[in-house]
Amino acid sequence: MNMTMLTTMNFISVVLAVVVIVSMVQGAARGASGSMRHLLLSVMEGAVTLVSLFAAWKGAELLSPVAEGWLTARQIEIPAEPMSFFRQLYVTLATSMRDFPLLRFGIIFLLAYVVVKQLLYRIVDGITGRALAAAAAGRDGAPSFISAAAGGAIGSITGLGRAIMLIAVLFIVTTLFPHSPAASYIEGSQLYQKGAKEVVAPFTGDLIASKLPVFTRAVEREFANILQRKYEVIDANVPTDITAAAKEVTAAGKTDEEKARLLYKWVGSRIQYDWDKVRDYEEKGIWHEQTPEDTFTTRKGVCIDYSRLYAVMARAAGLDVKVVTGLGYDGQGGYGPHAWNEVYLKEKNAWIPLDSTWYSSGGNWFNPPSFAQTHIRDGA
Known part of the structure; x- marks a missing residue:
């Protein structure tokens, strides 16, 4: 490989290709049955994550107004007297949760996501039992040539899924920072462009391309308000x-x-x-x-x-x-x-x-x- 090839190579494409190749090799090493169990486990993990995200989102929508009402009823004010560090932390968090809806929604969403995901894992583990344990164990010993070939094929499917997830993350980066050098470099990868245009963009519709930047700017504004609240609490005692x-x-x-x-x-x-x-x-x-x-x-x-x-x-x-x-x-x-x-x-x-x-x-x-x-x- 000469220096010209190194300088013209787009490492985003290299990483995406390596993800698929490594998954294929892992699949061949596991064999057909091991790779299938691993694929099923990955699918199950994805399903649990999606269900947890949806449930947490709906839960946060229901609980956020309740939390706002409860915090408002407590009438928490910033005291004009010296406060300990922990008192400052409590007042800042409590008043910010009350006054800033995105922060309140985000905290409730994260807590709900952790709780729901753990509950679903317990349910899924109880249903699958030995199958999950076997999938976690991973190997059946040295696979035959046919088993290894089938495992490699299954592994390539897993690799494609991983590559698409990576492309989705890069798609978000290029959407949020469209004029940055990083975005230009990412978009220079033909593999990225193919995955972004044919898979990620059609799947997400305008959710990422139009709504995510608006949401991000709203988060930035609210974060600035939270910083303002921090100074209000720290400097309340004049x-x-x-x-x-x-x-x-x-x-x-x-x-x-x-x-x-x-x-x-x-x-x-x-x-x-x-x-x-x-x-x-x-x-x-x-x-x-x-x-x-x-x-x-x-x-x-x-x-x-x-x-x-x-x-x-x-x-x-x-x-x-x-x-x-x-x-x-x-x-x-x-x-x-x-x-x-x-x-x-x-x-x-x-x-x-x-x-x-x-x-x-x-x-x-x-x-x-x-x-x-x-x-x-x-x-x-």
Whole structure:
């Protein structure tokens, strides 16, 4: 094999071919009866999985509203006092389960899937008994030539099934990330294209091609909301010195917008960007976690620290505020991880964005018209 063949070879095709060949060899080694038992066991495993998924989905649809009602009735609030780690975890999980339907559905679905699958395994094992034990054992001794040939044929069927499952996974990847280098490489495999076009796409219809990306974006948005809830819980206890400072800073503000803008200028001008913290993380992999009180005391931090301090000061001043994570323009043609805030203005009945971290860089980063061009929030 020369270097030209190696460079032009698509390894997706190689992997798919190897999956079928290995299954064929395994089938020949098991013989006809062993391969048939293995195939039946694989089919049974697939059937149990499909039934479990369907039952869990329906169960989650029924139980999710019940769980929401039960959690709402408990009236769980985020306490404005110091909490232990486990108390924070409980409040975050309980309020997120109550307020975020996809998270609630997903957790119930996973729990139901595990329970239903285990129950079905017990039922199937009780019915099949010795057949399942024999299939798990696998071998009948050295198979004859005819038995080995038949086993190889059966093994190739098993291999095709495995290859199709792998193609389905790759199909999902190319659907979710259609413009990525990985998608281009995957679609360069002729074996993948044949399986995707003739088997996976007709079988799934528009479920993957159109509905999965929409569902994925909804999950991303909800995940961003869960991160927001985490900061709400962690930073719920506002120290008295920060509360006093927030009230002093916003004392001249008559409206929510005036108060929010005063806080934006104060945080942006008083806090210095901590380049040493960034270098420790980028060069040594060390992340220095700090609370809003740490940022307030040291007057140093990075974007998430600016945003968390702004949030607790805004709440102390009576404003509704969010910590938003996503990507920020780096000024060099790219984007990097970033955090900023959104604050609710009652007089405008709207959430508006602001970036106190960028205040010292010049320009207006309090709800400018071009904000969305330089900031991409998670789940957008």
